[in-house]
Amino acid sequence: MTSQKINIPVLQSGENIILQGKGAYKNTFRSGWKIADCFLTNQRVVIKQGANVRLGISTKDITQLRVEKLHYVIKKKEALSLFYKSGKDSKECRIWLVTQDLENWKKRIYQLTLLKIDADLIEKIAVQLDSEGRDILRFLWENRHARIDRLAELINAPNHMHVLLNIKETINPIAEKVAGCPILSFERSKTDPETGEKVLFSWWLLGEPEEWDNKNERLLDIFDEGSYIQVIMEVKKVEKSDLSLEINGTELIVKSSKTGAKWTETFHLPAEANYNNHRIHLRNNLLEIRLSKVQGPGDRGQWTVISVVSKTSNTPLNPPLRGD
Numbered sequence: 001m002t003s004q005k006i007n008i009p010v011l012q013s014g015e016n017i018i019l020q021g022k023g024a025y026k027n028t029f030r031s032g033w034k035i036a037d038c039f040l041t042n043q044r045v046v047i048k049q050g051a052n053v054r055l056g057i058s059t060k061d062i063t064q065l066r067v068e069k070l071h072y073v074i075k076k077k078e079a080l081s082l083f084y085k086s087g088k089d090s091k092e093c094r095i096w097l098v099t100q101d102l103e104n105w106k107k108r109i110y111q112l113t114l115l116k117i118d119a120d121l122i123e124k125i126a127v128q129l130d131s132e133g134r135d136i137l138r139f140l141w142e143n144r145h146a147r148i149d150r151l152a153e154l155i156n157a158p159n160h161m162h163v164l165l166n167i168k169e170t171i172n173p174i175a176e177k178v179a180g181c182p183i184l185s186f187e188r189s190k191t192d193p194e195t196g197e198k199v200l201f202s203w204w205l206l207g208e209p210e211e212w213d214n215k216n217e218r219l220l221d222i223f224d225e226g227s228y229i230q231v232i233m234e235v236k237k238v239e240k241s242d243l244s245l246e247i248n249g250t251e252l253i254v255k256s257s258k259t260g261a262k263w264t265e266t267f268h269l270p271a272e273a274n275y276n277n278h279r280i281h282l283r284n285n286l287l288e289i290r291l292s293k294v295q296g297p298g299d300r301g302q303w304t305v306i307s308v309v310s311k312t313s314n315t316p317l318n319p320p321l322r323g324d
Helices: 104-113 117-126 130-145 148-154 160-179
Strands: 019-024 034-041 044-049 050-059 064-071 075-086 089-100 184-189 198-205 221-224 228-234 244-246 251-256 261-269 271-284 286-293 304-306
Touching: 019 104, 034 104, 044 089, 044 251, 050 075, 064 104, 064 117, 075 104, 117 130, 117 160, 117 271, 130 148, 130 160, 130 184, 148 160, 148 184, 148 198, 160 184, 244 271, 244 286
Parallel strands: none
Antiparallel strands: 019 034, 019 089, 034 044, 044 050, 064 075, 075 089, 184 198, 221 228, 228 286, 244 251, 244 304, 251 261, 271 286
């Protein structure tokens, strides 16, 4: 492949180019290779010939990724085999892609499309790190991105190089062994998908946080049992000590304070409740909350916070949750 001018595609809102280069592609096993300009952005894989975009595959539609050896010109060469959903019927399609630095393309596409980050993966990596590496990794798991001066402050590093060496020589190599690719990346400019803010010159945790695909599919039942109300809800990867409740009349708020799994859910109850004689039970990802009903005007409380026992001091922060 000779060095030629690369025609940059028109980018969409919030789209940034991550990798680009001359290459070739084909979309059927028996078809010939077509020379093209190849781009990987934070939103798409783009294949361009001259001024024309031949393929623009959303990273959200990529379902599989692997490397295969195929005949290319007069010898076999490693090619990236990429499966993706296309069209309204989500028909599965496939392309093969040859480009310079194919291994880096494979890792970066995997990071953007198939790498799922959850608390278990973070902990599998964290247990192999020293205290500084664990602090950096967990901070980025919680916040998604940070400038290097913030990370240096976090671990009280003597200089920025100390942080860089920790990331490049320890955190990312261990992540590659555990997850199949590095999970921290320096980005000159990237848009935070949650806030829409453009973040400059920061380190990012790559991959997609693993969350409930659809909250409406999660088990949730609220029962009026006469003298008490029973709430049963499905939760993921939290312990009872991570949870707290807030009650005000007919409103119940359930919060998780677990690092990497912080969330707040608000429910409207069929009757007014207070924390007297409450019970909470958690087993197999099912959280059961039992709340006594308000029996009369004198039993009606104000905002009541039912908190957990502090993990660090083992002393109650507020009236403790009663468990079975």
